[in-house]
Amino acid sequence: MVLVSINHPIDPEAAWQQLFARDPAATFFYAVATTGVFCRPTCASRRPLRANVRFFPTAQAAQAAGFRPCKRCRPTTAQINPLDKIRSYIEDNFDRPVPLAELGRIAGMSPFTVQRLFKREMGASPLAYQRALRASSLRGALKQGDSVTKAIYEAGFGSSSRAYEGAPLGMTPARFAQGGRGEQIAFTTARSPFGWLVVGSTHRGLCWLALGATSAEAEASLREEFPLATLYGDPSLSKLVDAAVAIVSGSAQPPTELSLDLRGTAFQLRVWQALRQIPRGQTRTYSQLAREMGIPRSTRAVARACATNRVSLFVPCHRVVGVTGSLTGYRWGVERKRKLLEAEGAANGTHIPRSA
Ligand SMILES: [Zn+2]
Structure with missing residues (x-):
């Protein structure tokens, strides 16, 4: 009844449980003898009877056994990891609250499954992730004069970020970070025991600290990371190089007033x-x-x-x-x-x- 591939043996009992739960982490395919159709385990079609199900490690194997791909879950088309799909959808729409039901439609799974999968993989609910995203642009906090570190800490999962929830943000973090368009970045290079360092800083804080074999190579790395920014030399930033080296050599703690302009999800x-x-x-x-x-x-x-x-x-x-x-x-x-x-x-x- 159950096809077991030599390379990827499928435990039929575990597979059935995954199929029954429509587990998005399941990697096998299942075919239904009575319909001649095969599906992904997450397919929204009616669950088959256990006795009619055969499991296959790949879509090719199911086809080779004479089954047709389901028109609903299209098991022969390449599938983006559902978690990535949900995450990028949230990130693209982070300036508005996205309900679980909407995420469910995007990922082709129930709101409950979205919640469970996301929480398991990300350590936070989709809602908490959205809140943190909104907070993590850091703008609201920075306008109040908080350090970026503190803002990141407060934007962290598990802590309340309600204070920032209302902060209006025109850009997604991804776009915000894109090439530094419209940004003024001050920079300097300096020699260190670990090679040449380049520091770049926006008015918000340190946004780039990289190592290079030469001063020119270090500077080029900054240019490459922020191709759309306006760069200008500022030798006073060399104190940040000293501070960075001091952290590594153990001669000093990170300066408490240091502001980091970190951008990311x-x-x-x-x-x-x-x-x-x-x-x-x-x-x-x-x-x-x-x-x-x-x-x-x-x-x-x-x-x-x-x-x-x-x-x-x-x-x-x-x-x-x-x-x-x-x-x-x-x-x-x-x-x-x-x-x-x-x-x-x-x-x-x-x-x-x-x-x-
Ligand atoms: Zn299907």
Whole structure:
């Protein structure tokens, strides 16, 4: 009755449970002997009788067995991960409240399932995520003179962000971050023990801190990240370079008055904030970080957010390493990551290879 592929054995009992729950995380396909049609487990069509169901690891396998693709769930078309679909829909419409029912229609699942899936994967309900998104533009808070760090903290999941709910925002975070259009960014470069550093700052705060082999390379990275911004030199920013180096060398704490102009989705902001909680001299794996954030199943999303960090050192993404303690990728080069961790004394108990 049940087809079991050699490479991907399907446990029919577990598959039936997933089918019954229309679990969006299910990866198999099911065919119904009486109709000759096969579906995705999330298909909204009437649930078949258990005795008539066959499971297949792929749509191709179901077709090879003579079943036709369902016209409703179209199992042969490429499918975007439903969580990504929901998330990007919320982000595109973040300036208005999007009800669960609407998200359900977008993702082709019940409002209840949207709520459950989203909460499981993101660690927050869709509603809390929307609230945080609205708050995370940080504008309302910044106009009141709060530091960005405080605003991010207050925008964080789990804390009340009602104070910011009314803040009108004309742009989505994605558009807001796009190339720095219309932004004035002051910058300077300076030599450091870790190579050349470039700092860029808007009037709101530090928006770029990157490492490069030369002053020109460092500066070019800023230009590349914010191609639409107006850049102008400001040597007084070199004090931020000193502060960044001092954090790594352990000679000073991060300046308390430091403002960061971080831009990203609420999720990215949340990850970057978590990075700032990793003490100097310590490291975390991506899965440890995800666990500490209460979203153990989102390790890959956490890794992606780490990789898009724009403010190195102050947001210490170099303190996240691979499972074996090995150095995984670093936006500014694995060799620099090794140097930074060595300077922080993080080598204790951590395998830091000379080259990665
Ligand atoms: Zn179907």
